[in-house]
Amino acid sequence: MQQSAVIEYNHDGYQCEGFAVWDTAGPNRPGVMVFPEWVGVGEYTQKRAQMLGELGFNAFVVDVYGKGIRPNTPSACEAEMMKYATNRPLLRQRARCGLDQLRKVPKTDLGKMAAIGYCFGGMTVLEMARDGQNDLAGVVSFHGVLAAPTPLKPNTYKGKILVLHGVDDPVVPDDQTMAFWKEMRDAKVNWEFVAYGKALHTFTNWLMPEDGPPPAVYNKQADRRSWIAMRNFFEEIFA
Known part of the structure; x- marks a missing residue:
């Protein structure tokens, strides 16, 4: 039976509030970290964690921003996100703290762990790879920001990388995409890049309108296909 709970934890005395999903029955399950978009932990990523639970994984939604910090306007979201986008060492530290919390989720197979992230969270999981977080068998970025001040170096990350990208995403221009390809x-590294036609930023988030203005628009087909791609990726890395 699926269990879930809000989990309070701290990073060097800084209070955070994540969300865990697990199942107490049966054998230990692979664990998946979930990193939110720029709004932080909320309805969307909690639902994604529950969906991962239904697929047979334990999940932990990581709170990068901190307890009670849940921006709800574009300007507030950008301001909060940029605190970490411009301080990648802090972002990596906050992500590593989230990984420690995933290890504490009951009945998690510590030999089978991965991370997924959306938008800002996609950038975060790529930073974990650049940071050499080799306890993660793989990372998956959904419409993530690809630019990095400190590119991945050879022989740093031993796992696999899957990037699921909207080809018309105005937040990630083509030159940023080409620079990322060169970095990989x-x-x-062992990497794969999938680009979905007619997909913009935040194409997986059903809370966004399908016919809204750029940059953030939901795309049902790209959402479905990218989730399948993630599932196939997990079947491979957790085999």
């Missing part, structure tokens, strides 16, 4: 090639 130069690092000689």
